[in-house]
Amino acid sequence: AKLYNPTNNPDAGKQKDISQIIKKNDVILVSIKEMPEDGKGIINLTLEQEPVVQASLVAIEHASGFVRAMVGGQDFSKTQFNRAVQSRRQPGSAFKPIIYSAAIDKGYTAASVIVDSPLVFEEAIKGDDWRPQNFDGKFYGPTTFRDALTHSRNVISIKILKDIGIGYALEYAQKLGIQSPLARDLSIALGSSAVSLIELTDVFSVFANQG
Secondary structure, three states, X not given: OEEOOOOOOHXXXXXXXXXXXXXXXOOOXXXXXXXXXXXXXXXXXXXXXXXOXXXXXXXXXXXXXXXXXXXXXXXXXXXXXXXXOOXXXXXXXXXXXXXXXXXXXXXXXXXXXXXXXXXXXXXXXXXXXXXXXXXXXXXXXXXXXXXXHHOOOHHHHHHHHHHHOHHHHHHHHHHHOOOOOXXXXXXXXHOXXXXXXXXXXXXXXXXHOOO
16 A cells, blocks of 8 residues: 555655555544445545544534534544533624624614714723724725625624613523523624534524524
């Protein structure tokens, strides 16, 4: 068996005999590149390595709520920490649909116009002002609700949350499936409070299921 350079890059190293890399009885990670149709003959494999980072996945059938697939990590024998359920991460802009859907139930429509303009919040404790910005650092003036959500405008999301009320938005998030504690401040409009993957997937399955 030979190790080969799939990129055909001469600088990536020459072919090596696989015995220089692994020895008999070594436990290695491989992925199947090609399998004979009849199940006989040579199986083409590629050598893999143990991942440096972990990830999780949840697939929910939105019509029934049935969990079709859940991956909590790379190897259960090495860690039993289920990242799909137990891990909490900041959702960022993935949280914004919760704020916008709450606003729709509060009277906003897709055609509602909100002014995208600078905001300044005085920080009495730290002494630093909070000046939220859009991702590109620009402000776009009068913007429809639809366009604000489509382009994930940070400043407008904060203005909408300020208008509908933090308490109302938190209760709405709980109704959609968020169980993790959320901070009672305007930064939740930008997804600053950590939630689990299965919670956020639950929320989006409600959207897909028409409520």
